[in-house]
Amino acid sequence: MAVYPIIPGKEPPLLDRGAIAWVRRNLLSSPYNILFTILGIAILYMIIPPFIKWAFLDANFAGHTKADCTGNGACWVFVKEKLNMFFFGFYPHDQLFRPKLVIGVIVALMAFAKLVPNLNKLKLALFVIYPFFAYFVLHGGHFGLSIVETTKWGGLLLTLVIASVGITLSFPIGILLALGRQSKLPIIKSLSVFYIELVRGVPLITVLFMASVVLPLFFPEGVNFNKLARALIGITFFEAAYVAENIRSGFQAIKKGQYEAADALGLGYWQKMGLIILPQAIKVTIPNLVGTFISLFKDTSLVMIIGLFDLLAMVTVTANDRDWLGMDTEGYVFVAFVFWIFTFSMSMYSKRLEKKLDTSNN
């Protein structure tokens, strides 16, 4: 019987496999494409080498004073020396263990929540207690901790405080507003619509001005909010309107049958909304919500206009130090990098979540 040995297939020609094929397909497939590749290389050449030269090759890292910065590049000594200012603002130097503790605890708490399964009630309780714990540690006044007024809080610490309080408080208010807008009761509905559209139509800075200048007039004499509290009120009520719109878009994705099924089960309004509709609506709209929270995080930088010293304001403060004049470039680049890390990781997280929650079949 004849034997027919299997002849292994020939490998594709050299030009059609591996890195060469990839380059040919993605960079050089047509005359236009070649032109674009050259353009791209030119742009990269204009940006990357000067930046690396400035930020690394010609930069100074070692030393403690401006005199140590001898190169033509960046003076990272400045950022290194002012790091505590960038991170904690005017928080007293000998008390810095307190903000560090607060940040350490939240990181530990998140790791705990992520790594340890179940124990949901304990986790929830810890997260509810945490803000009070953070406030007591940061502000002090008990257990032998000296009082540190909120005017002394600053830098990244303040940015994180504003962002996390803003996110935590604007979320429930936003849900209530969204429910109000969906409501069949005309007065509640129109009040919600009026509020949401009003806030979304004006810039945040006017709301912050309102909160910092006009809000004190609204309350009787003696009731006094500090500047931070006023900024928090402004930001929270501003972002709540955006959260409400996100959640409303989630409502629109819920099929009518869900409402009818909840009604058929005899659930009341709050049960229907809390147990059936909201969980689904929020799940659908999580990517949008994260988007809103990213813009909230970026928007915290606006508090510098009403005189709070957040991360961005620290650039002006530190670069006005007589020993470090003319260092704003390094300051801005560093602060931009810090902001970028936070917002970029939030958007990466949202993309991952979107994929994870995507239960559609295509």
Add this chain to the structure above:
Amino acid sequence: MPAFLRDEKIRGILYQLITILGFVLFLYYIAQNTSHNIQQRGIKTGFDFLHATAGFDITESPIAFTPESTHWDVFKVGLINTLIVSFWGIILSSLIGLVIGIWRLSPNWLINRLAAGYIETFRNIPVLLQILFWYNVVLATLPSTRDSINLFDTFFINNRGFFSPKFIWQSGSWMIAAAAIIAILAIVWLKKWAHKRQEATGEQFPVLLTSIAILVLLPTIAYFVAGRPVKTIYPELHGFNFRGGSTYTPEFLALLFALSIYTATFIAEAIRSGIEAVPKGQKEAAVSLGLSPTQRLRLVILPQAVRIAIPSVINQYLNLIKNSSLAAAIGYPELVTIFAGTSLNQTGQALEILLITMITYLIISLLVSLVLNWFNSKMKIKER
């Protein structure tokens, strides 16, 4: 629970009554406190301050403004400056956004990644930081007036801003404007005619090329017929600064560049998602009809992509207009800087001034959403 409370309708009315009552009481409480506080602190009320003399000068004013002008004039200058920077910002951000959005879809890996890098970098940095960076770092380190960057003796760039020639429209210029209007009308008519002819005979007409020719030729002819009425004045160095041409201050430029670069990232994403949202079957159908790549893009893909992309692009324009209020940080004299800033500090009438400012932005937002709604209803897929 009493029987009447089990009726959903009655409960609804009850809830609303409670809400209204709470709301009215809340407003009353606030009004009471406010009037008391205002009296206590001796703050004036009412809108009379609008007619009072402002007493300060504005460096960059598109209309005549002196320290004797009123706060109402301050409002007008601020609003016009807001609109000016928004107008140029919308144009510049659209151009950048369009280029980046198309690059983002390019099959060329390098260009694609470059666009993605641009988007991820500038979208994730607060726009206020970008404004301050342009103002305090990029524009502040430009050379001084004497060592200006000189482009063909026509444009000058230095740390006082950007200086360009100014056109003076002398008598007879109306002919150029008239020619431009006639050209536009002719193009509209041409487009209709070409469409009708194609419907009737199937023959196509090169509308785009003809339109460009008409648009360029007619005003040019008018320019020469009217005896070259447009005079150009070049900026010249007098003492410490340039005079004669148009001046664009560093405040304006920093705001414009930062807003445009920031907003362009969102516009690019909107354009990309619009094009990607067109179902694959549409492209395949266009291929099987034998349309050329250009025709596929122009007749099948873009009309559908635009419908999806435009609403979010318009929303980004609105965001740009609202973000222009961040000029308060660098002192470009727009609405928030001079009216809600300087005027507020001078008069102390925060409530009135902030109300006027917010209502102004609300009206702008309202107008933009009217445009959006009009567009949506016009673009809605016409189903049989």
